[in-house]
Structure formats: C-alpha cells, structure tokens
Amino acid sequence: MGLIEIASGNSVWRGMDYYENHKVVSWNKSGDSAYEGVVSGSNGENYNVHIDKLHPRKSVCNCAFADGRRVVCKHMIALYFTAEPEAAQIFLKQAEEWEREEEETTKRHYEDLQKYVKSLSKAELQECLYNALVELEECRKRYW
Numbered sequence: 110m111g112l113i114e115i116a117s118g119n120s121v122w123r124g125m126d127y128y129e130n131h132k133v134v135s136w137n138k139s140g141d142s143a144y145e146g147v148v149s150g151s152n153g154e155n156y157n158v159h160i161d162k163l164h165p166r167k168s169v170c171n172c173a174f175a176d177g178r179r180v181v182c183k184h185m186i187a188l189y190f191t192a193e194p195e196a197a198q199i200f201l202k203q204a205e206e207w208e209r210e211e212e213e214t215t216k217r218h219y220e221d222l223q224k225y226v227k228s229l230s231k232a233e234l235q236e237c238l239y240n241a242l243v244e245l246e247e248c249r250k251r252y253w
C-alpha cells in the first residue's frame with residue numbers, strides 16, 4: 110500500500126490543499142523511493158518531513174499528529190504531491206471517478222425507490238405515508 114492508501118481521506122485532501130497552495134518550502138530526493146522536505150504548517154510553524162513511497166510507514170513528520178506515530182499526515186501528502194505532481198493528478202482523476210460512481214448509485218437507488226412506490230396499492234401507500242409521517246415527527250422530536 111502507498112502513502113495515499115494509508116492516509117485518512119481527511120489527510121489526503123488537506124495535503125492536496127497544502128500542495129496546491131505551495132506549502133512545501135523546500136524538498137529533495139533522498140533515496141530511490143524517498144523524499145525529504147520542509148512543509149509550512151497552518152500555524153506558521155515549519156515541519157521536517159521525510160517520506161518513503163515503498164515503505165510508507167517509515168515516513169516521519171514532527172507535527173503533533175504524526176510525531177512518534179506510524180501514520181501518514183497532510184504534510185507527507187503535500188510533500189509527495191509536490192515531488193510527484195502526476196500522483197496528484199492521478200488521485201484527482203480517481204476521486205472524480207468515485208464521485209461519478211457515487212452519483213450513478215444514488216440515481217439508481219432513487220429510480221428503484223420510485224418504481225417501488227409506483228407498484229404499491231392505495232391501501233399500501235396510505236399505510237406507508239402514515240408510517241413515514243409518524244417517523245418524521247419522531248425524528249423532529251428527537252432533534253428539535
């Protein structure tokens with residue numbers, strides 16, 4: 110698994126944001142599959158980041174989130190995307206693809222729901238509507 114697969118979605122998107130806003134102050138290749146660099150944090154502090162693509166768990170950053178833990182933080186992702194912009198492009202394409210699939214699934218779901226409603230008799234519809242209204246009221250009581 111790579112850095113992106115190990116990172117949380119939140120870290121990847123925040124890292125993408127850092128990459129797009131040029132938060133990586135400096136970087137260089139430090140091995141066959143490794144980079145090191147300095148990433149500027151949101152509080153004005155700079156973090157020393159080391160990433161290893163082949164061994165993502167060996168990546169380190171001295172930010173509060175990643176320091177001493179084997180996790181992938183947004184600074185590592187920012188460094189990765191800065192060093193390999195094509196990886197950022199691939200990730201964005203993939204995310205678009207996921208979004209399209211998600212939309213397709215939602216659309217299909219509502220089409221099925223509509224088919225189901227149309228297949229019901231009047232008595233069934235009345236019962237469903239009554240149950241739905243009761244449930245709606247119960248929800249309102251719970252949240253308001």
Ligand SMILES: [Zn+2]
Nearest residue numbers: 170172182184
């Ligand atoms: Zn970090």
